[in-house]
Amino acid sequence: MNKSHILTGLALLGVLLALSLPRLGELDRFVTPDEPKWLMRSANFYHALSDFDLKNTYQHEHPGVTVTWAGLGGFLRRYPQYVEIRPGQVERAEKLTNFLRNHKISPIRILAAGRFYMVIFIILTLSAAFLVSSRLLGLMSALIGFMLIALDPFFAALSRLLHVDGLVSALMLLSVLAYLAYLYTGRRWFFILISGISAGLSWLTKSPAFYLLPFIGLISLLELVFSIQRQKGTQRVTTRWVAREIWKGVALALGWLAVAGATFILLWPAMWVNPLGTLKIIFSQAMVYAVEGHENITFFNGQIYPVGDSAWYFYPISFVWRTSPVVLIGLGLAGIGMVFRKRLSLPAQRTRVVGYLSLYAIIFLIMMSLGDKKFDRYLLPAHLALDLVAGYGWVVLAETLFIRLSDRISLGSRRVGVILMYSSVIVWQLSGVLQTYPYYFNYYNPLLGGSAKAGEVMMIGWGEGLDLAADYLNELPSAEKLRVVSWYGNGSLSYIFKGQTINMEVDMTLKDLRKADYAVLYINQVKRQLPSREILRYFEDLSPVHVVFIGGVEYAWIYDMP
Numbered sequence: 001m002n003k004s005h006i007l008t009g010l011a012l013l014g015v016l017l018a019l020s021l022p023r024l025g026e027l028d029r030f031v032t033p034d035e036p037k038w039l040m041r042s043a044n045f046y047h048a049l050s051d052f053d054l055k056n057t058y059q060h061e062h063p064g065v066t067v068t069w070a071g072l073g074g075f076l077r078r079y080p081q082y083v084e085i086r087p088g089q090v091e092r093a094e095k096l097t098n099f100l101r102n103h104k105i106s107p108i109r110i111l112a113a114g115r116f117y118m119v120i121f122i123i124l125t126l127s128a129a130f131l132v133s134s135r136l137l138g139l140m141s142a143l144i145g146f147m148l149i150a151l152d153p154f155f156a157a158l159s160r161l162l163h164v165d166g167l168v169s170a171l172m173l174l175s176v177l178a179y180l181a182y183l184y185t186g187r188r189w190f191f192i193l194i195s196g197i198s199a200g201l202s203w204l205t206k207s208p209a210f211y212l213l214p215f216i217g218l219i220s221l222l223e224l225v226f227s228i229q230r231q232k233g234t235q236r237v238t239t240r241w242v243a244r245e246i247w248k249g250v251a252l253a254l255g256w257l258a259v260a261g262a263t264f265i266l267l268w269p270a271m272w273v274n275p276l277g278t279l280k281i282i283f284s285q286a287m288v289y290a291v292e293g294h295e296n297i298t299f300f301n302g303q304i305y306p307v308g309d310s311a312w313y314f315y316p317i318s319f320v321w322r323t324s325p326v327v328l329i330g331l332g333l334a335g336i337g338m339v340f341r342k343r344l345s346l347p348a349q350r351t352r353v354v355g356y357l358s359l360y361a362i363i364f365l366i367m368m369s370l371g372d373k374k375f376d377r378y379l380l381p382a383h384l385a386l387d388l389v390a391g392y393g394w395v396v397l398a399e400t401l402f403i404r405l406s407d408r409i410s411l412g413s414r415r416v417g418v419i420l421m422y423s424s425v426i427v428w429q430l431s432g433v434l435q436t437y438p439y440y441f442n443y444y445n446p447l448l449g450g451s452a453k454a455g456e457v458m459m460i461g462w463g464e465g466l467d468l469a470a471d472y473l474n475e476l477p478s479a480e481k482l483r484v485v486s487w488y489g490n491g492s493l494s495y496i497f498k499g500q501t502i503n504m505e506v507d508m509t510l511k512d513l514r515k516a517d518y519a520v521l522y523i524n525q526v527k528r529q530l531p532s533r534e535i536l537r538y539f540e541d542l543s544p545v546h547v548v549f550i551g552g553v554e555y556a557w558i559y560d561m562p
Helices: 003-020 035-050 065-078 093-102 107-137 139-150 153-158 165-184 189-205 207-232 239-266 275-292 314-322 325-339 348-369 376-404 411-436 450-454 466-474 489-493 523-527 533-540
Strands: 298-300 303-305 483-486 500-503 518-522 546-550 553-560
Touching: 003 107, 003 139, 035 065, 035 093, 035 107, 035 489, 065 107, 065 189, 093 107, 093 489, 107 139, 107 165, 107 189, 107 348, 107 376, 139 325, 139 376, 139 411, 153 165, 153 376, 153 411, 165 189, 165 207, 165 348, 165 376, 189 207, 189 239, 207 239, 207 275, 207 348, 207 376, 314 348, 314 376, 325 348, 325 376, 325 411, 348 376, 376 411, 466 483, 466 489, 466 518, 466 546, 466 553, 483 489, 489 500, 518 523, 518 533, 523 553
Parallel strands: 483 500, 483 518
Antiparallel strands: 298 303, 518 553, 546 553
């Protein structure tokens, strides 16, 4: 084993630790409002497979098949008898919650087991992406970039859930990197196999991943243009030569598509029995999401948006809030490096790869901005690509700075300087994770004021903090007999609270609320003035018996109902 292999192995170990440590602890803490639905779909997926009811392995238009496989693993680990006791499919997440609790089974334990498999899947995917990236960008650029990815608080939050966004972002990144590795590291079909499998898995996870189809096509087209330009510099470009290059590109794209399509079909039994109908639902519903927008009112930049409406500039603003200062500075450094590539003598291949990653993120942002349904987590694939670009930017700064100082300071001093710079970058990124563990969603860019100011712009709160409210309620006398009404009641509160949880709905009245012993208001609903201004005004006249804080921000208020 030579020195480069040892260094790569050590770097991979560092990336594995950075990916694992923030994600594998306290997987049984707060529950997001979407996860009870995914646990229900996983239970139905489990039932469909055990009954050989392949059509019902279609559970959602996202389609989230990889998530239901992970959730199935959670059931097999914590409650394999489920399919023997519960007959048939479940239509509502609340029914599954009640069923499990009635059978003395903790939903949060099954959810945590499913989350564990999701985390392992993401760690393996990004470890492979790191190894591919090291061949494209060099070991140090890949290491710093993937350290920024692994320690990105927003990604850390989304990559430890039984949910689609963390996994689809990792798979899409691996697919793009592997395709570029084929083009730039010897045209080995092994990389097309990796890229195609990753693409197919990403399509099984979330429909926006079909963005890879036009983007891979764009890469192929641009590479053809670059090839023609290089050919012109050496010899005459003939029609026959161009036709041959086009055929090579088409054959490559068809091979990639065949691998991706085979993966998509083989791992989703619904495609075996109803392929056209399944695809029709996926694409038609994706259009509905884009055109109809949100099903409820939303809050952004100090304004409440009505149902179906959103701000066109949402994603650029949300990106800046959700990223970190070290990434923003790294992006600026990468931009400077690309502009002055020749003066800095940067390798053309690496700058081209960085250009493709930047283009991937920018076009994805534009594509997502065209739809009216907008959540900050939908932009996560762009975050990962830009984190990697930022890592490259920091390496450009270090190499340029210390090479220029080669005549003034010794080699040993330069090495110490580089180590200190890279260590500072990693520690800076790590600080956001350490400050918010395990509530990473509470991280917002400190350059903009952090979580203390984020509530003025962003719609914060996705279940975090309601677990702490449940902890408080569980300590009350006869907690098992209490009736508590709460926003995001199913899952976010009910998975942890011992008593009866009533989900606070938008059509609830004061009379409905007064049937409960306690009421829990949540920052997410208060910012949106839900369920109604009348009810919120009612609570303004009451004093909460307990307030839940995360990072100095009030997240939930518990009221003793008179």
